[in-house]
Structure formats: C-alpha cells, structure tokens
Amino acid sequence: MIKRQLRVDPSYKPCGNEVESTDRIILGCSFARAVWFGSNLSYVMPNSNNPKLSQLLGFWSQLQFPNKKSRMAALYLLSFIVWHLWLARNELAFRDMRYTPEEIIERSQKAFQEFWASCTAPSSAHSNSSNQPVHWTVPPPNRYKLNCDASLPHSASRGGIGGILRNSMARPVMAFSAPEHFLDPFVGEALAVRTGLKATLDGGFENINIEVDNVSLASLLIDESLPVPMSAANIIDDIKILLQNFPFVNISWIPREANDVANSLARKATSLVGRMDWPNSNPWLLDLCQQDALCNACPPLQ
Template sequence: MDERAFLEFHAASASGHATTSASYSAPAATLNWISPPVGYHKVNCDAALEIEVQKEGLGFIFRDHRGYQVRQASTPHHFRSAVQGEAIAIRCALIEVVAAGFTKLQVESDCKEVIGCIHDQNQHPPYEFSTIISDIRRLSSFFAFNSFQCIPRAMNGISDGLARKTLSIMCMTDCPNSTLWLHDLCESEALGCTYTVLQ
C-alpha cells in the first residue's frame, strides 16, 4: 500500500496535474520548503476533488523545525467545490493541532482565496465556506502564535499527494511516522531539495 501511494504521488507530481483549480501557481522559479523556527510546527494542507467520480478528500502533514513529520493524514471528506475543500483541509488540520497541544504554528496552503479570507477580517467570504473561515479564525485563538501563508503549488507536494490518496480509499488513513516513502520525501524537502515550477 505504501509503495503504491509513493508511486501515485510521484506520478501526480511528474504530470504537473493540479489538485484543484483553486491552487496558486508561481511563475517559473526554483522553490524550497522552508522549515519553521525551533519550537514551532508547520502544517501543509490540501484538498483533492475528482468531479467525474464524485470523490473528494483532504491531506495534511505536520512537521517540526528539522522537517520531520509529526503527524499526517489522508481523509475522505465531502465538499462542493475546490475552494471549500481547501478551507475544510485547514480547519481539520487546526483541530488536529489543537488536540496535539502545539502552541506555535505556521499553516501553508496553495489556495490564495482561502488564505486571503483568513487574513482579511473585514472581508465577507463566499457563503459556501464563510462558516469554515469563522471556525478557522476561532481555532486560531488557541495558539500562542500562528501564521497563514499561501505558497506555490509545487511547495505543497506532500500534502497534495496525501489528499490525492483519499480518492482511492474509503476511510481516514493516518500514516505512521515510520512510513519510509513519506519520511524520505520530508527529508528531501528539509535538506533543500528544490522543485522547478513551470506554468
């Protein structure tokens, strides 16, 4: 199962296929995953939506300042649009972080619209995900420090792979930290493996 997930992730990455139409893409550049400061955790979130087969799901991964995965999950979840799914992915990840007791957090997503709605307290998000944005803002109060950042799609590859995994499963999959292929991907990113973004 792990090897198949690894192969699916690399096939999706190589094809350049976007997870959702709501994703942000940067112009051609070399990009690195940047680890959080010591004492902080970083969570990368993503959503996958296959309209033809009516399957949707979420993926997220928490890493520490060394780039080591602390927790990761692939969760089938129903949502009506890519943007709504991206917001739900962030909310689900925050709920997990609160339960884990982390107090300093950096959140990254490739959905510019959702990150913009979280930052702009005066903006009224679209009805389809306004309640989710309110939940995210409320959950943010549980942290001593938190930040939300929109990153290019190429820097969100692992959470994208975890979200895509949900399209072929029926229930939440919580990969153990000993999952070799996932550990190798995280280590590659933490050591400065670069992604070339071509759009």
C-alpha cells in the same frame, strides 16, 4: 467603440451575452473565474457581480508569502493571466477564435515560466541561492509548520483532504489523509485546514505556521473584512475559532510546488474509505518528506 458612437455588439459571448467591461472580461465572467481558479494561484473570485481589478491588487499587499521571491512570482503570474484573458477576448472579437479556460491557463503559465526563467537565470557561474527552485522551507526552532491541501478528481463529488505538521528539522509529527464529500475545491481546502488545526490542537502543538496554496483561502484567513463564500462560511468560522487557541499563528500562501507533501496526502485520501492518521515512521510518509529535508540541509529522515 461604443463610447465612440460605433455600432458594435456590446455583449461578451463567454460571459453569457452580458455587457462587456474590462473588469468583467478579466475577473467577473464565468470564463475568467474558471481561469483564475484553475491556475496555480487557485484564486476564487468574490461572489460580487462586479469584482474590480483594483480590489484584487489592493489586498495583494496583505497576503503573506514565504519570501520576496514568492511574492514577486505570484504577482507576475497574475499579470500574465490578466494579459492572456485580454488576448483571448481580442482573438474572439476580431478573429472569431475561441479558447477554453484550460488553454488560457496553459498559455499564461507557460509565458510566466519562460519569463521567470529568464529573470532568475544566473548571470555568472557563481549563482546564489535565490536562483534555486521554489521548495518547502522549515519553520524556525520551537515552531511547527502545518501544510494542508485538497484533491477533487474530475467530475467527482467525493474528494480527499490531507495535512502534515513538521518541526524545524523537517520531521513529520502529525499527518493525515481523509476522504470528504465536496463539490467546490475551495471548500475542500478549508476542510483540510480545519481538520489540520484540530489535529494540531489534539497533539498539544501551540506555535505554528500555516501554509496553503490557495490564494483566496489565505486572504480570507488573514483579512477578516473580505467576503466569505456561503458554501464555506461555517467552515471558515470554525477555523477562526480554532485559531484563537494558539498563542502564535502565522498564515501564508505558497506555490503549489512547495506544497507537494500535503497534495500527495490529499490525493491518497481519494482512494481511502476512511480517515488515515499516518504513523510518523511510515516509510511512504518519510519518503515524501525526504526531498524537503534535503532542500533544507536537514539530516536524512529515517
């Protein structure tokens, strides 16, 4: 409207009255950043004052996903978040309706789920395995998979981290829960990976796949050219040094639904006073892993 010489207020109220632009509405302002991080993508926007949607889409192809279906699901969710951020802008501009980041997250993820369900619904009685819900998958033989996660209760400065290493039969060979002090969930996610890598090295395990449900963290570990948040710079440096000790490492992003065990370990840590290295035969741990084992047609865990 400004380009057409119309007299309108150029500021965008959720951005603290900064001048409105498409990239700022969708990515740059604090409102949009809260939506991106709170969504299932857990995406942390770079510290740049002018993040670009083109840059976000540019490094998307560099991310590694468990399979093509997971990649497409993440891209579709990204699209719905962009669309609902734009809708929220229009509702505010033309109808003076205000939404919270939580409401935008709920609306965009609900729309995505409805769309995804229609895309993956079986077209006949003979549906194939690609239509099954997303779940954790076993690593190849002679390789281990490390899953890590962090949990930070609302308005708390003390959270928890958790991680688990499993073999190709879905059996746990290492698992931990540890309380940690952090204010930024991204820092907690990075702490979980660093702790998990140290424990993996101490156990003598070499060939590993690493899975995290935080898009930003996966991106940083895959692409060293991306800017690192100052709050996690030292932790990311430690992780990169630790990775050099492994003959083979593969890093990928997974949906939160496929990271349930690591998430449960992280939430458990918030009620602990110190680190807990779980015995591999612990009934609670085996029960957490049981569903993943069944989804991969592995023998029952006992």
